[in-house]
Amino acid sequence: MGNYMKAMVLDGPGGRLVERRMPQPRPGPGEILVRVHACGVCRTDLHILDGDLVPPSWPVIPGHEVVGHVAALGDDVEGFSPGERVGVAWLGGACGECEYCLRGEENLCPKAEFTGFSRPGGYAQYLAARADFVYRLPPGEDLSMAPLLCAGLIGYRTWRLAGQAERVGLYGFGAAAHILAQILRMQGKQVYAFTRPGDERTQAFARRLGAAWAGGADEMPPEPLDAALIFAPVGALIPAALAAVRPGGSVVCGGIHMSDIPRFPYSLLWGERRLRSVANLTRADGVDFFQVARKSQLDIETHPYPLGAANEALDDLRAGRFEGAAVLAIDGIGLD
Numbered sequence: 349m350g351n352y353m354k355a356m357v358l359d360g361p362g363g364r365l366v367e368r369r370m371p372q373p374r375p376g377p378g379e380i381l382v383r384v385h386a387c388g389v390c391r392t393d394l395h396i397l398d399g400d401l402v403p404p405s406w407p408v409i410p411g412h413e414v415v416g417h418v419a420a421l422g423d424d425v426e427g428f429s430p431g432e433r434v435g436v437a438w439l440g441g442a443c444g445e446c447e448y449c450l451r452g453e454e455n456l457c458p459k460a461e462f463t464g465f466s467r468p469g470g471y472a473q474y475l476a477a478r479a480d481f482v483y484r485l486p487p488g489e490d491l492s493m494a495p496l497l498c499a500g501l502i503g504y505r506t507w508r509l510a511g512q513a514e515r516v517g518l519y520g521f522g523a524a525a526h527i528l529a530q531i532l533r534m535q536g537k538q539v540y541a542f543t544r545p546g547d548e549r550t551q552a553f554a555r556r557l558g559a560a561w562a563g564g565a566d567e568m569p570p571e572p573l574d575a576a577l578i579f580a581p582v583g584a585l586i587p588a589a590l591a592a593v594r595p596g597g598s599v600v601c602g603g604i605h606m607s608d609i610p611r612f613p614y615s616l617l618w619g620e621r622r623l624r625s626v627a628n629l630t631r632a633d634g635v636d637f638f639q640v641a642r643k644s645q646l647d648i649e650t651h652p653y654p655l656g657a658a659n660e661a662l663d664d665l666r667a668g669r670f671e672g673a674a675v676l677a678i679d680g681i682g683l684d
């Protein structure tokens with residue numbers, strides 16, 4: 349390939365990704381060139397494709413669950429060496445100077461940069477990433493590590509923002525919930541899984557991962573929940589989840605985009621129930637989460653696709669054709 353690479357590129361909203369041969373990025377000052385091994389496919393990528401989220405400029409190389417190794421270092425990068433295994437997640441940069449950054453809320457920085465959105469992402473053989481936003485990864489297989497970088501991390505942050513809870517409802521049992529359910533079980537929490545009504549296959553998958561109860565999102569759990577975490581992009585789940593939590597309980601929305609929330613009576617929020625969203629993630633979340641992941645025997649359900657089949661992976665995600673997470677195996681690693 350010389351100094352060229354293969355990438356899957358989105359030229360505008362509503363389109364399809366196009367396979368393109370393009371120059372390999374050169375790491376600028378403070379950046380690392382990462383040779384990508386695996387990149388997870390996230391629902392956020394679908395939101396970009398559909399025009400729900402509009403990047404500052406086109407074209408976009410999506411992908412923000414990147415596992416690879418350090419191929420080259422830009423100027424002024426310390427603490428990394430070529431060949432080292434690294435991860436790149438959604439938060440690709442922040443200014444470090446604004447009131448949010450100084451408060452430890454870099455996830456809310458107005459100048460934040462996002463991998464696979466305002467910075468090139470991992471649907472490619474290489475990407476350049478800011479070294480100060482690159483993670484060192486625990487040992488593990490590349491394909492099953494990739495979903496940890498968004499699904500795992502965002503799921504974990506969503507859970508932490510819910511506060512103390514023993515009975516935890518997970519609305520939308522996809523990549524994020526299937527990882528978080530295992531962590532919650534290991535911490536002795538009770539997991540209640542809510543899927544699309546009638547999706548018995550996913551309900552069975554949730555029970556296999558230790559859910560105490562699994563049912564449709566239109567059903568009430570057998571007991572009121574302490575917290576409900578919403579991972580499906582469906583605004584109508586918010587009143588449903590509020591109805592399922594006890595007074596004083598929390599509903600936390602983990603997704604970056606949701607359809608509109610229908611009107612609902614104040615009585616659903618009354619009783620000191622809390623409703624909040626999760627926006628992006630911080631590097632501190634990543635460090636904490638990988639410590640938890642290292643101690644947990646996570647069983648990550650992955651569905652590998654070659655890089656050139658990214659459109660198919662996104663279609664399958666949209667249609668709910670698999671359990672767990674789709675992952676692009678960039679070098680064909682893990683593909684039969």
Ligand SMILES: [Zn+2]
Pocket residue numbers: 390391392412438498499
């Ligand atoms: Zn994501």
Ligand SMILES: [Zn+2]
Pocket residue numbers: 442443444445446447448449454457458459460
């Ligand atoms: Zn900032």
